[in-house]
Amino acid sequence: MSRWNVADVMTIGAISVREDTPFKEIVDLLEAHAINAVPVVDGSDRVVGVVSSADLVPKIEFAGDGDQPRSFEGRHTRQARGKAQATAAGELMNAPAVTVTSTTSLVAAARAMEHDELKRLPVVDGSGRLIGMVTRRDLLKVFLRTDADIRREIVDEALKGVAGVQRSQLRVEVDDGVVTLLGEVEHGSLVPALIHRIERVDGVVDVVSHLSPA
Incomplete structure (x- = not known):
């Protein structure tokens, strides 16, 4: 089965800053474009880091506190205190x-966002140069696939060549992304694996089985 990847949902082109971009200019960019993070690129447009609003807030949190860490502070707090003294993207x-x-799959992109608690990711080419951005909201575009398109992929690809399954013995219905399977399969033990296979079709919200053994 063909799977959607980042190219299918990403935004081409992206706002970026250089390592020497001043603090205030970064704030202006985030506000002007209603975004919460911006990639930092070098002279060849290769992504070298990311500055998020969370990296800017310590400037408020530690205002007037100086840069000397307290003995009881944890690593995270010490890092935040250090960023409070930063004045440019490279330090932030x-x-x-x-x-x-x-070409990254949507599954891999979603897992990367979840693992690192990120809302958006820079998209780079083979040389690491910035070519766009993908957000959590972008990933949800896969659920805009039409029911007809989802059904076509299930019937023509997901069910093709599955041992013990005769497509002529099945009826597939799709309503708002929810797939209902009706008919017969050779063995009841095939049902869980079949459901799992169909759940992997991009845009499927749920799978309801009314299958019975032949």
Whole structure:
């Protein structure tokens, strides 16, 4: 089965900053474009880090506190205190950046976002140059596939060549992404694996089985 990847949902092109971009300019960019993070690129447009609003807030949190750590502070607090003294992107950014390519699967992109608690990821080419961005909202575009398109992929690809399953013995219905399977399979033990296979079709919300053994 063909799977959707980042290229199918990403935004081509992206706002970026250089390592010497001033603090205030970063804030202006985030506000002007209604985004919460911006990639930092070098002179060749290669992504070297990311600055998020979370990296800017310590400037408020530790205002007037100085840069000397307290003995009771944990590592995270010490890092935040250090960023409170930063004045440019190179000092503020998180590096190395978590990135994806246009051929990264949506599953892999979603897992990267979840693992690192990120809402958006820079998309890079084979040389690490910035070519776009993908957000959590972008990933949800897969659920905009039409029911007819989802059904076509299930019937023509997902069910093709599955041992013990005769497509002529099955009826597939799709309503708002929910797939209902009706008919017979050779053995009841085939049902869980068949459901799992169909759940992997992009855009499927749920699978309801009314299958019975022949």
